[in-house]
Amino acid sequence: AQSVTQLDSHVSVSEGTPVLLRCNYSSSYSPSLFWYVQHPNKGLQLLLKYTSAATLVKGINGFEAEFKKSETSFHLTKPSAHMSDAAEYFCVVSGSGVEYGNKLVFGAGTILRVKS
């Protein structure tokens, strides 16, 4: 079975400081991994995606994530937080193979707070 664990339910940073949102995954297959962001009462926006190419993935708005197979991790980072980054972030895994089809499995989410 596939699963995603987001290690922090809430993260608070000051504007201009680095952001680290942690994610560990479990998958029987070579997974596709995603980070999505959700602003209040809005749908989800794709930040970035890993699909077995480069292990360091760059996304939109200055975010990037590194796939580490040995640690089964896919942590999301940003060098300098902006007030507009305040939102909820979801780490997501997509399986391959007939068993999983195109289904996504979501982590519980991490709420990022950015202080001025």
Added chain:
Amino acid sequence: GAVVSQHPSWVICKSGTSVKIECRSLDFQATTMFWYRQFPKQSLMLMATSNEGSKATYEQGVEKDKFLINHASLTLSTLTVTSAHPEDSSFYICSLLGPMSTDTQYFGPGTRLTVL
């Protein structure tokens, strides 16, 4: 990416009535759409996978007779919540597989349903 719209963005209804939510792909033809439900302060849970021209595939524990899904065209899928009850109040979000993609989903802005 792909542009996905949902209508309505929010709806309030009385207990026992039915509510229809539309999900539209605005810039390409989507053979597969997904419906999710998100309760307050929780992650997204997949309800069903909607394939154009065929019956939807429901996840375990989701009542297919209560949540009717119709994917009648390549740009439109509808979710009808029948005989709605207060416990059905939730944020309903649709998504679709992006063009030329087997794993990347693009999400609509969501529909907030409140059942009185």
